[in-house]
Amino acid sequence: MPLNKDTSTIAWIGTGVMGVPMAGHLMDGGWKVVVYNRTKAKAEPLLERGAQWADTPGEAAAQADVVFTIVGFPHDVRSIYLDAGGIMERARPGTILVDMTTSDPVLAVEIAEKAAARGLQALDCPVSGGEIGAKEARLSIMGGGDEQAFEQVRPLLELMGKKIVRHGGPGKGQYAKLANQILLAGQMVSVAEALVFARAVGLDEDKAFESLGAGAGAGYSFQTFWPKMVNGDNKPGFYVRHFIKDMDLALNESERLRLFTPALGLARLLYDRVVELGGEDLGTQAIYLALKDVG
């Protein structure tokens, strides 16, 4: 049955920094949304705008035609999907399950298989673009799973992102996202190193921002994080502890496949230093703390 704004219900599970604006775009698009979050207070911005509340992920899923999830860690994904009374058990046949958490590709395959066995479809659709991308509906959404199910939810994904690509079967969205995080991890270190250097040699940080932003090192991470590092603004858009989880997933795959990814390994080590400094709940730009005053 095709999705329809008048008759279909969307469940949204996970209303963190990313989830709130993303679900908000669905509501803006006219869709009826039922939400669940571990901490109810974080769902308030959506509830105030008319979203329904559900007391458990399973209860939300039981009412829905499409279930979106974006939670913290793979063990959270496993729990909300596979626990007794969870999404997998409660969702009605025909429901499409879309996990947007950056999570384990192997778990994504397991969930897709269990879903198929119950007459459901499960997609992995993690995103990149950060809090700004979520707010401005400019995310890059990387999909894996059944093509027909993906095309059914594409209009919903298009409300949240500007680039929607299906990379293949179950897990392939997660693999694309891990490649994205590998690309990003080294860049976070490089942005911080360039700032450490610029300050030590007495450059004006704003002039350096202009010049470097027009040079061959320019990009999203430089534009986004250099000013935050300059200002010592470590407020999370994207949490250090979540980025560490992503890097660990990528490192696990890298090890399994015997790949050589030294910049990823270096970034992971340096983020451990950020955690030692008490920064796991800061934004990823806190990598600067691991580099300054060290030499």
Add this chain to the structure above:
Amino acid sequence: MPLNKDTSTIAWIGTGVMGVPMAGHLMDGGWKVVVYNRTKAKAEPLLERGAQWADTPGEAAAQADVVFTIVGFPHDVRSIYLDAGGIMERARPGTILVDMTTSDPVLAVEIAEKAAARGLQALDCPVSGGEIGAKEARLSIMGGGDEQAFEQVRPLLELMGKKIVRHGGPGKGQYAKLANQILLAGQMVSVAEALVFARAVGLDEDKAFESLGAGAGAGYSFQTFWPKMVNGDNKPGFYVRHFIKDMDLALNESERLRLFTPALGLARLLYDRVVELGGEDLGTQAIYLALKDVG
């Protein structure tokens, strides 16, 4: 005396991958150009269009109101400026000398001081943006040196670049460029690692290019070098051996100032591996060769 297209002459020394299009933009702008290059054949595209030839850097400088130089290494810069019969000796008082080579900040200060002692002005104005930036006059030009001299040549710089910033006194342009190269060095590794990973997990490289290009890792280096790495196109826009020189300059400063720049150090190590594999005259995207098939 203000510069004037009817009466002023521009000397251009160094007609490599960058120099030819950059000098070409000055000629397009109506300026009279006299060129020198160690290998005359590489100056042909400019000579064919009416540039004058000079047999030595000093001979070119003796005829010029502004001397631009963009050569390979700091020892080349030292030689063309400071050798007997070189630019410093032959340039007429009042001439502005503009070194656009990425070179040693300490050498830039030395040249600026020697120039001032002879009634000349010397600026350091290295550039970023690669061969494409040079061809499309979209370079980021990072200036150091006397402000008045910089403003005098600004209209010429604007023919070559889209972002022209003076970072302070002599050497500060070089420092900004080294910060730029630190930002870039880690990114080159990260682009290659993301591709190594993407291929190993069976992603389609073109789809990954779409998704990652819209995500938080997006930027000039990814857009420029991912497709070249995918296609095994290691043709130089920017030579490995020149990038190594830049990284060594940055590492020297980093060591002198006791900074912690591990991603720069890692990139430098990996480019040594590229050289071992015979790649010093390849483009910087050849970093991929140092990562693939290693694990």
